Amino acid sequence: MTKIYEELRSARWMAPDNLRAFGHRSRARQMGHGPEDWEGKPVIAVINTWSEAQPCHMHFRDRAEFVKRGILQAGGFPMELPALSLSESFVKPSTMLYRNMLAMEVEELLRSHPVDGAVLMGGCDKTTPALIMGAISMNLPFIFMPAGPMLRGNYAGKTLGSGTDSWKYWDERRAGNLSQQEWQGVEGGIARSYGHCMTMGTASTMTAIADSMGLTFPGASSIPAPDAGHQRMAASCGRRAVEMVWEDLTPDQIITPTAINNAATVAMATGCSTNAIIHLVAMAQRAGVDFNLKDLDAIGRGTPVIANVRPSGEEYLMEDFFYAGGLLALMERLGDKLDHSAITVTGRPIGEAIEGAVVYNDDVIRPLDNPVYLEGSLAVLHGNLAPSGAVIKPAACDQKLLKHTGPALIANSYAELKTIVEDIDYPITPDTVLVLRNAGPQGGPGMPEWGMLPMPKALLKNGYRDMVRLSDARMSGTSYGACVLHVAPESFIGGPLALLKNGDLVTLDVEKRLLQMEVSDEEIARRRAEWTSPEPRYERGFGYMYSRHIEQADKGCDFDFLKTDFGKPISEPEIN
Structure with a gap:
């Protein structure tokens, strides 16, 4: 351990013998806590993006309890903090409009509260990059807990993939080839459990990127949301977050140029979402890593698609990918295309996790000499x-x-x-x-x-x-x-x-x-x-700020004032 209790950030709130700390302790007692809950213990923020408008995260109420159990098991003090849910299904006009709002919220939640580390609970498309971007900027130890993909869809004996088959069957409906009854059957069977999309859409892409970047337990992104292993993984995240605080393992030690290149390589090999480009550039820039579209295209030129998962693949879904060995098996297949020395939230090189990974189905996770597509996804x-x-x-x-x-x-x-x-x-x-x-x-x-x-x-x-x-x-x-x-x-x-x-x-x-x-x-x-410029879309509120500070797609659509090199570093809040 490299820290003692008095060096913890949370101790500044709770330990001093002064009026301000008295107020903090008395209010903690108001919630039923006592000194035995916080003295000598790291406070771990559980950033939870659950909401009743977020079907991908409907299990997060339950999973937060597993995370907190793990924190308690490791001798930490959990503090659950709700954050914007960014439901891809219901938020209009686009969750992309609010990705940076969640990133700002996460950064400020971590800055303003007496916390020493965090578990980030996300998975639906924009939640993964937003949570990570905010936590990178705060630079406290954190681990990302992926929501996990939902189970395969099913209708009339056919396997359905969320999103991909929606578009496919809608075209057939518009062409007059699908009845109203059949259309409703697809509607009722295409998303039949909690968890994010089980195709290799943006959600599966971004959690795989977080995983291969070293920000999750290695291989955690592949576990289906309803699998009991997902609950165990959630508890493990809580335990590990406490250990990371004592070790002072901050994201700047994990998110290096090597980690970004590994993530881009894995993304290309999975047949990733086009959205990956925007989010990966934004995450890299938050970490101070110079990574751009040309870098990503060069990686794509030399990385075949080997995950036979829809929509780039023809048949399989994320549940099949998990049973075939999951992300670690795919990374093992990539061999020396990855740098195995990059460390993860475990504090150990990712190569140690990849070593011994087994592919159980060569059609789901293809060998390099029999790819789904010869070059990368994008x-x-x-x-x-x-x-x-x-x-x-x-x-x-x-x-x-x-x-x-x-x-x-x-x-x-x-x-x-x-x-x-x-x-x-x-x-x-x-x-x-x-x-x-x-x-x-x-x-x-x-x-x-x-x-x-x-x-x-x-x-x-x-x-x-x-x-x-x-x-x-x-x-x-x-x-x-x-x-x-x-x-x-x-x-x-x-x-x-x-x-x-x-x-x-x-x-x-x-x-x-x-x-x-x-x-x-x-x-x-x-x-x-x-050419004459059109009228601005917004005249007030968040949209006003957004329209004046949003950068273009090639730069990751981050706000210019949130870049690593923008202005002076923000000092810690004055609490005494």
Whole structure:
């Protein structure tokens, strides 16, 4: 142990013989606690993102009790602190609008309360990066407790994957191939337990990133939410958080350039969500690690997709992935593509956890010489339409569309887009490049998951199920198709996408990493001179602050004033 009780941060609140500490102790007694609860013990914050609007975290009321039990077992004092739940299912216009709000809340919860370390309880898409970003900035010892994926969906003897099969069966419903009764059957069977999406969507991607970055117990992200092993893992998190405080094992010792590279490599091998790019860049920047889109694309070029999990894979879901050996087995398969010396919250090198991991199903977790897709899950594009970058998920596309040139058809709002895609007689061809703009960080606002633009009914009726689609929006990690996303700078602030016109030819070439409008530089300059900026989306409140400080997708959509190198470090609160 490297600390004694008097050196603990919480002791500043509780130990002194003065009036202020008297007030703290008397109020603790008011809640039924006594000196035996806090004297000589680290206080561990249990940051809980449970709410009745958060189906992915419905088990967190129960899991918090297991976490607290572990803290007590290890001689700590648990303090549960509720935080914004960021329900992907119900929050509008987008949880991305509020990711930074949760990150700020976590940082300030940890700063303002008498706590020495934390267990972060999250898993639904934005909760993982938000919790971690806030805790990184505070730099107290913490461990992340992942929510775990839900069980496989099921209807009429068919396995269903949340999100992925929603889009699939909705297209069939729109095409007239699925009855109302069948549609309701899918609705009732696609999400049949607590836990986050069991496809390799954003939730599974981000918890895998946290795991491979060393922020969870190694392999914890793979455990299904209803599995009894998940309860045991929760208690282990509580015990380990206490030990980390005594060891003074802070996140700056864990989140290094090596850890970030490991996380990016694992993400690519899993067939990760496109959202991973934004969140991984933001997390790295909070940790002071220089990591950008080019770094991620380079890692993707040399990392095959070996997790045969939807939507990049054809058949399996996260429950199958767990039974096949889980994340540690996948990391073992990656071999020397990972740096095994990076330490985790255990204080030990991640290589020790990977050693001996076994793959039990070679079709779920493929060997490197038999991948699902030869290169990584994501590709970063550049060109005169996206000078700061855009992203596509090649493994989830119709492969013939990875090199394509076609005329642009533009919608300036989601309402305009719906008019196009719902018109069964709309004059559109499979070569058309369907474009949505004003859907980025500021334009959305909050960069909604509108990027998987619905297939037009006019094409669905003729049997088409994919086309090139382009936007400055994001898309759900459970989505698929030839969708180019995160175009930066976004159109709302005058990025080149704002200058595109109907009928302009757009070229996509994934091999060359190119996204180009076939328009001369002189014509682009003329259009720019005529462009006028739209009115701001917000005039008050959080949205006002958001719209003035949000950065673009290529920089992680963090607030500029929350960067590691922004301004002076914040001093600890004065309590005496």
